[in-house]
Amino acid sequence: MDAMPKWADVILIPVISIVLAAILSAFVILAIGENPWEALKLMVSGALGSTYGWGYTIYYATNFIFTGLAVAIASQAKLFNIGGEGQALLGGLGVAVICLFIPWPHWTLALIGAAVGAALFGAAWAALPAFLQAKRGSHIVITTIMFNFIAAALLNFLLIGALKAPGMEPATSKFPEATHLPSFQDMFNFGDTTFFRGAPANVTFFVALAACVLVWALVWRTRLGFEIRSFGESESAAKYAGISPTKIIMVTMLISGALAGMMAINNVQGEAERLVLNAAEGAGFIGIAVALMGRNHPFGVLLAALLFGFLYQGGAELALWTSIPRELIIVIQALVILFTGALDHMVRMPLERLFLAMRRA
Numbered sequence: 001m002d003a004m005p006k007w008a009d010v011i012l013i014p015v016i017s018i019v020l021a022a023i024l025s026a027f028v029i030l031a032i033g034e035n036p037w038e039a040l041k042l043m044v045s046g047a048l049g050s051t052y053g054w055g056y057t058i059y060y061a062t063n064f065i066f067t068g069l070a071v072a073i074a075s076q077a078k079l080f081n082i083g084g085e086g087q088a089l090l091g092g093l094g095v096a097v098i099c100l101f102i103p104w105p106h107w108t109l110a111l112i113g114a115a116v117g118a119a120l121f122g123a124a125w126a127a128l129p130a131f132l133q134a135k136r137g138s139h140i141v142i143t144t145i146m147f148n149f150i151a152a153a154l155l156n157f158l159l160i161g162a163l164k165a166p167g168m169e170p171a172t173s174k175f176p177e178a179t180h181l182p183s184f185q186d187m188f189n190f191g192d193t194t195f196f197r198g199a200p201a202n203v204t205f206f207v208a209l210a211a212c213v214l215v216w217a218l219v220w221r222t223r224l225g226f227e228i229r230s231f232g233e234s235e236s237a238a239k240y241a242g243i244s245p246t247k248i249i250m251v252t253m254l255i256s257g258a259l260a261g262m263m264a265i266n267n268v269q270g271e272a273e274r275l276v277l278n279a280a281e282g283a284g285f286i287g288i289a290v291a292l293m294g295r296n297h298p299f300g301v302l303l304a305a306l307l308f309g310f311l312y313q314g315g316a317e318l319a320l321w322t323s324i325p326r327e328l329i330i331v332i333q334a335l336v337i338l339f340t341g342a343l344d345h346m347v348r349m350p351l352e353r354l355f356l357a358m359r360r361a
Contacts, residue, residue: 004355009348010300014293016347017339018307024339025332034324046317047310053317055184055199060283061309062201062266065208067287068294068301069215070260075296076219077252078232083129083144084260085284086151087122091261092268093155094121096163096275099175110179114269115207115262122261123254125151130253134246140253148284159277171276181270202270211259212298218255219298228252260284289337292344304340311336 026036047057067084074081094117104110129143156170165173181203184196219225231238231248239245263283268275286308293307294300315329339347 003352008351008355010295010297013344013347013351014295014300014304014340016351017293017344018336020347021332021335021339025335028328028331028335029324032324032328034322039318039322039324042317042321043310043314046321047314051184051188051195052197052199053313055196055201056313056316057306057309058184058201058205059199059266059271059309060312061305062205062208063263063281063283064286064290064305064308065212065302066263066266067260067283068290068305069211069287069298070256071287071291072294072296072298072301073215073219073228073259074252074256075291076225076232077228077248078235079133079249079252079256080141081126081144081253081256081260082141082288083126083147083257083284084287085280085282086144086148087125087257087260088263088280088284089151089155090125091118091122091264092275092279093158094118094261095264095268096172096175097121099179099269100163100172104176104178106178107181111181111203111207111265111269114179114265118261118264119258120261122264123258126253126257126260127250130250134249140249152278155275155279156277159275163275165274169276172274175269175273179269180273181265183270200271202266204266204270207262207265209302211262212302215259216298224251260287289341292337292341307336308333 022040026040029036029039045053047053067088070084070087071081095114098113098117099110102113104113125147126144129138129140129147132138132143133140158164159170159172163172165171183203184199184201184205185194187203188195219228227238227243228248228251230241231243231245235245238248264279267281267283268279272279290301290304290308293304294302311329311333315326315332318324319326319329
């Protein structure tokens, strides 16, 4: 029997961790002479107080959903994919190739094509570390970290060379009009009333929601998902049951890389409408924290991605309207990651003892 109920593990522990991170963040803000309550109100109003703020929150959350799902599905097989950043960069390259070199008649077809291209390029970048672990014993953490730097160097090489548009900036040309995705402003425009004005959130958010459902169905409702989870629980038992470790490592990492790569349809095709340097903007690394907080479950990943979207947009408002430096916002984000990830057992162990005592009573 589990030491505590499932709902406590999925909901109570993350909530307590977030509260502890918020309390410590408040002391940090007090230490620099600012009012924590006013800072919190500004973050909430900036991220959630208008459709403009919601648009940015959802835009960031969309990126984190894809990269969080990429980490989460790899973790089901006990594979720690830290290469989401590089896979997202290569996904952007796939989007650029699809959008620039294929004449699309409508954005719906361009979206499908770009999603396939991003997934293929991201999967291909994840396949190399997966093969090295499956066949050569190289640790997936080391190889995926190394491939992040290789991906950045490759993208830099292409954006100052073969794919560079005329001008000084290392970026591709603007994608054709037919490939531009409808933004929330376009979708929620009701005559004289326009919501999400100027915000980058776009139709990709609904693709991300569909990805959450598909990942849930794959992991918990298919034979492949059962094999992935079995391999993650015990590699020796999975091998005894006839499950091939090479197959599971390769397939899981291909799916993980594809999900990370698909982030590019949001920021490359949907927002920038061209490929630029550092297109991933660190979302590949934030995906690790999102998956940890979401307990590697798609619904948890969705909630955690929305939280980090709130922190990103609310933090930007803090840096803009107060004397709180942008670096301190990164510290607050780091505290959330610290409590929900590294210090998880600090919260878990007292709760387990509490629930055991209640059960005995």
